[in-house]
Amino acid sequence: MVRRFQRGKALIAGVLLLFLSACSAAPTPWADSFDAAGSWHLSSDPSATVSVKDGQLQIHILQPEQIAWAAAGQSWQDFHLAVDATPLSGPADNEYGVLVRMNGDADFYAFSVSGDGYVRAARYQAGQWELLGPDWTRSEAVHPGTATNHLEITAQGARLTFTVNGVTVAQVTDDALPRGDIGLYAGSFATADVMIAFDNLTVEPR
Numbered sequence: 001m002v003r004r005f006q007r008g009k010a011l012i013a014g015v016l017l018l019f020l021s022a023c024s025a026a027p028t029p030w031a032d033s034f035d036a037a038g039s040w041h042l043s044s045d046p047s048a049t050v051s052v053k054d055g056q057l058q059i060h061i062l063q064p065e066q067i068a069w070a071a072a073g074q075s076w077q078d079f080h081l082a083v084d085a086t087p088l089s090g091p092a093d094n095e096y097g098v099l100v101r102m103n104g105d106a107d108f109y110a111f112s113v114s115g116d117g118y119v120r121a122a123r124y125q126a127g128q129w130e131l132l133g134p135d136w137t138r139s140e141a142v143h144p145g146t147a148t149n150h151l152e153i154t155a156q157g158a159r160l161t162f163t164v165n166g167v168t169v170a171q172v173t174d175d176a177l178p179r180g181d182i183g184l185y186a187g188s189f190a191t192a193d194v195m196i197a198f199d200n201l202t203v204e205p206r
Contacts, residue, residue, distance in 0.1 A: 030074065032057075032201045039073040056197040058088070059096075059186040066192070069099055069185035076101070077179040078156050078206035083198055085113075085184075086148040090194035092116040098153050099183035100160070107177055110185070111153055111162040111170070117142045121162055121170040123177065132160075132172040141167035156206055 032038060037052045044050065048068035049060045059068050085096055092115035102108040107125045109132070118136040122129055141164040143149050152163040158175035161168060182203065186196040 029202065029204045031203070032072075034199060034201070040070050041073070042070060054197075056086075056199045057184060057201075058195060058197045059184070061090070061094075061186055061188040061194040062192055064188050064190055064192045067095075067185060067187035069183040071099070071102060071181045071183040074181055074203070075179060076155070076182060076203065076205070079154075080204045080206060081153045081155075081182060081202070083151050083184065083201045084148050085151055086197045086199070087115050087146045088195040088197050090115075090188070091191040092145055093189050093191065094187065094194040094196075095120075095189070096186040096194075096196040097184075098151055099185055100153055100155060101177040101180035102183055103177070103180050108180065108183070109160060109174075109177060111151070111160075113139075113142050113149055113151065113164060115145060117144045119162070119164065119169045121160070121172055123174060125176060132174055133170055139164065139167075139169045141165050141169050154206070 034052050034055055034057045042050045042052060047063045047066045050068060050070045051058050057070060061068060081098060094115045095112050097110065097112035099108045099110050110122050110124060112120045117138055119139045119142060120136050121132040123132055143165060150165050154161040158173050160172050162170040184198045186194055188194040
């Protein structure tokens, strides 16, 4: 399924690739080392491919100004999520991260880093982006280039905390989205061929 919406450092038009399975309750800790596709629905189109290979979930953005994600088919309210994300190719001017409390492709929180060392927290709802703090902000916590970044999200009620490599880079309070799926995403800006690999995903209820 393909969706268009405004996003990015300049809030430019992009294409969302939605890879969802039916949501199911997740009352116990959940982990995925991506040895198999599991509950993730994987797909491709001319703008991006999403696959599980080499023990990773890999998102490859093939065109400029695009975004793609894979959603896990889970439903979470309060939780702690951790995942390793590694750029495999493409420009440092990219974006990648975690989507939480997703309601299909209509509503979600996005916690993002870029290969050139920036972070951002935002909410997408009813076709509109709203920043949950400053726009793209440089952070020394981000390992730049092709280095692995350990991303963590803690959701406790209306409070959401975004941690990169053990350093809290954003903490916001927002009660618009109380529950939903989780997703892993990557995006390109002016230059394509962005490939991000995700591994060692864990989600623990709170």
